[in-house]
Amino acid sequence: MEYSAKFEELKSKNLSLDLTRGKPSSAQLDLSNAMGELMVKNLDKDGLDLRNYGEITGLASCRKLGSQILGCTEDLVWAGGNSSLSLMSQYLSFLLVEGNGAGPWGAQERVSVLCPVPGYDRHFKLCETFGINMIPVPLTGEGPNLEEVKRLVDEDKSIRGIWCVPKYSNPTGEVYSKKNMEGLLDIFGKSDNKSVIFWDNAYAVHDLSDQLPLDDIFDIAFKRGHEDCVVEFGSTSKITFAGAGIGFIAMSKANQALFLPFYSALMIGPDKLNQAKHVRFFQENDLMEHMKLHAEIIRPKFELVERQLKSLGLGSWTSPKGGYFVLFESEKGLARKIISYASELGLKLTPAGSTHPYGVDEDDKYIRLAPTACSLEELEAAMEVFSCCVGLAYTQG
Ligand SMILES: Cc1ncc(COP(=O)(O)O)c(C=O)c1O
Structure with a gap:
């Protein structure tokens, strides 16, 4: 016709x-229904009362779960509230108000981040909302075009970071190669303005058939001495419940020390009961x-x-x-x-x-x-x- x-x-x-x-379909959400019904004790094994304030960086057991999902070591990971996007917004607020050691971003007349395109609309919305200038840079099928990234970073001193969705990128589906990660680390790690690679690993374990392990960017970064330029995010939104899961943020110890006072001013502690339920659920159900x-x-x-x-x-x-x-x-x-x-x-x-x-x-x-x-x-x-x-x-x- x-x-x-x-x-x-x-x-x-x-x-x-x-x-x-x-969004996950209801059939996918049903896979985690048993978690909603799990009973967890009020006290964890170390006597910590899960119902009360505190433990700002999350339960140790949940940080470990986060490290399994993100594929990095557990000392780098904090377990937060129900969304990685809100952790991104909190980290951006920190950069704008206090900065990560090279002055507040907000004090600069113009602050820019590189946005690999096609990319994720909510990263763009966050930047637009915070008044952060965005500069598009093309993706290649295995990460951003490094020559273009380098050219832009060399010529525009207002650039302080880059958004990356390294595995099954939203929406291109591409997976960043190790070579691309090394290139990004060398460009941003060597810049003298404490630039940030926002490593949004939202689809870290979301394979359609064969499992495809992604190289751990922190592992590569530590070997090159550039671990302070990476901040990684992830969540269980598309593993358990979207909007009722756990968000994770991972960064070097030095960056944790800088961010902690700001983060502690924003809240007194995450929902540890939900964190404990997630931990228990994945003790009973293998993540993969x-x-x-x-x-x-x-x-x-x-x-x-x-x-x-x-x-x-x-x-x-x-x-x-x-x-x-x-x-x-x-x-x-x-x-x-x-x-x-x-x-x-x-x-x-x-x-x-x-x-x-x-x-x-x-x-x-x-x-x-x-x-x-x-x-x-x-x-x-x-x-x-x-x-x-x-x-x-x-x-x-
Ligand atoms: C790349 C990416 N990051 C973050 C999110 C949102 O994550 P969360 O539910 O943890 O806030 C999504 C959701 O579609 C996404 O595609």
């Missing part, structure tokens, strides 16, 4: 579909086996997207081996149109440009698809709509 006839047919169905956010159960639920969804895009045969797309997203790349100048057609048919997609700082995708070609939250039936319907909209945009412009 011609795309415009198909468009009219789909329109008459009054659909309501959504491929916007990378648990992640395999997630993969079994979401793999067919990624396969369905791939199948539908292949049969459409227009544009190009990623085939990630983990994470939560497929990135569709249309011909230049079509993304906005495709998204607007989809909206007419009742399919919500992330707004055009959301993969770029300030919402500006100059080529207007990237569309992030998040297939995990809906059912297979809904996803099939959503991809039928998406394919029709892409087809229509290609044929009618």
Whole structure:
């Protein structure tokens, strides 16, 4: 059927579909239901009362769990509240107000961070909210383009950091190579302004089939003497419960000493009962086996997207081996149109440009698809709509 006839047919169905956010489906959340029902003792094995204030950097046992997820040593990790994004915002507040040893970022007339693109919209929103200038830098399939990163850092002294999602990057799905990590560490570790690599390892254990271990950036950094330029984040949002899990932050001892007074001014202690429940749950359930159960639920969804895009045969797309997203790349100048057609048919997609700082995708070609939250039936319907909209945009412009 011609795309415009198909468009009219789909329109008459009054659909309501959504491929916007990378959320776990209820079937995935159900995998951790037993945790919600776990009883934990009021006192931990060292006599610490879990119901009370204190233990600002988190329970030792939970910090250990964090280190297993992030793949670094446990002395570097703090276990916080329910979200890594809020730890990122707290760390950014610290940099703006106090700084990490080279003056407050907020005292600089202009402070910039590099944003590998296509990237994660909430990193961009955080920076925009805090008045931090963002400079896009292209990704290569194994991390940011290092030549471009070096050129920018050398010529613009306002640059104080870079955002990185090193494994199954949101939304490109790429995994940073060891060589890329070494290059980033050499560029940012050698800068004299205490630059920060924001290492958002949100998808550290989120493989779709084979486990793919990521090199531990701290291990590489310690060997090069650049451990102070890395701050790592992660969480159990897509392991247990999104919004009711545990966020983690990891950094060198020197950075912990600088950050602790600021962090302690923000709160008196995290939710240790929830931390203890997570620890107990993963004593009873192997973390990687648990992640395999997630993969079994979401793999067919990624396969369905791939199948539908292949049969459409227009544009190009990623085939990630983990994470939560497929990135569709249309011909230049079509993304906005495709998204607007989809909206007419009742399919919500992330707004055009959301993969770029300030919402500006100059080529207007990237569309992030998040297939995990809906059912297979809904996803099939959503991809039928998406394919029709892409087809229509290609044929009618
Ligand atoms: C790269 C990345 N970082 C952080 C988050 C949010 O993490 P949290 O739920 O721990 O705040 C997401 C969620 O989609 C993400 O994709």
